Amino acid sequence: MADKASSPSSGAWRWLGVVSLPCLLALGFAVAGGWLSPHRVTQNTLLGALQSVAGHHPGFRRNHAKGVCVTGWFEGNGAAATYSTAPFFEAGRVPVIGRFALAGGMPYQGDAPGKVRSLALSLEAPNGQEWRMGVNDIPVFPVRTPAEFQSLQIAVRPDPATGKPDPARVQAFKASHPWLAEAGAALAKRPITPGFENDRYNSLDSFLLHDAKGGTTPMRFALRPTENVVTIPLTGDDALFEQLAAAMSAHPLRWTLVLTLAGQGDAINDPSRAWSAQDRQIEAGTLTLDRIESEETGPCTGITYDPLILPQGISASDDPVLQARSAAYMRSFAERSREPVPQPAVTPTTLEQKMPEKAS
């Protein structure tokens, strides 16, 4: 009589049992990682899209990879205190750790005046509250949502044959997103200053101010240079960072923190749309930066400038880009923190040569 346990059908069931568990696990990981749904947007797919443009550079930020650390202070003047209970809007001085950078994930990209520049700041109040921010020198963001940001990266990633974006893919992105044409036009004609030191940096995303009586005011903010700093034009791959070091060695650099309060009709949840030029503006205080250091030795390397680290009195608006930024920055920070520490393009030696009196 045939042994029941060794019958072909029960063997097949056992085999199926053995292989199906790993398959189910693999399927679970694929779903969680977004591999089966190419249009899903997660912190991983956003970083993947950035990497498809810039490549993989272990130890560096996955965006704004080329940068330098700066330190100084922020002095609130009390003018915005009626709109927000944030400690930074009271009169008084707090320390700042910041970072200037070029947008893009290429840590050794050559400097050029037209590239998007950024400033990131961490302000720390005496009661331990912190305000982290990342601001760019463009007037509006090129897209409205995280999904559009991801699609844009995929559209502009370099074609392996030419090393440049495929014009047909870029054109297809534009044709399928006609509502972004206005932002594209504003970006194309943005004013370009000679360097980091005389640039204006904008929050692009909107936030909410909360006052002591429970009132809420949507706002955007910017850092506007207080004076027209004269740039000493330099050449070479690190020219913009060297110009910044030379300017800071001549004297501390200052920016005014300008809050723009939303008026009727301003889009709170869409960073690709400019706000009205008639909106009320408040000068809330002055940022002073007086020390520049390479990322190799400076204090900004271990910070991620997550825009949702906010003090009491300021909160996120319903702008969808903010939540995605927070998630992507945390993931970028987690990845770069467990990779070997790389050598940045702008080294301590590069900076010392440009700031002789500070080096001594």
Ligand code: HEM
């Ligand atoms: C969905 C949209 C966005 C994504 C996925 C994204 C992603 C990233 C990532 C991964 C980093 C590196 C973070 C780190 O390793 O610490 C970064 C840096 C930065 N981002 Fe974004 N970003 C987005 C939108 C924006 C917007 C709207 C702004 C507005 C000004 C902005 C400003 C900055 C700045 C200033 C930095 C440099 C921070 C630093 O110097 O450490 N980003 N971004």
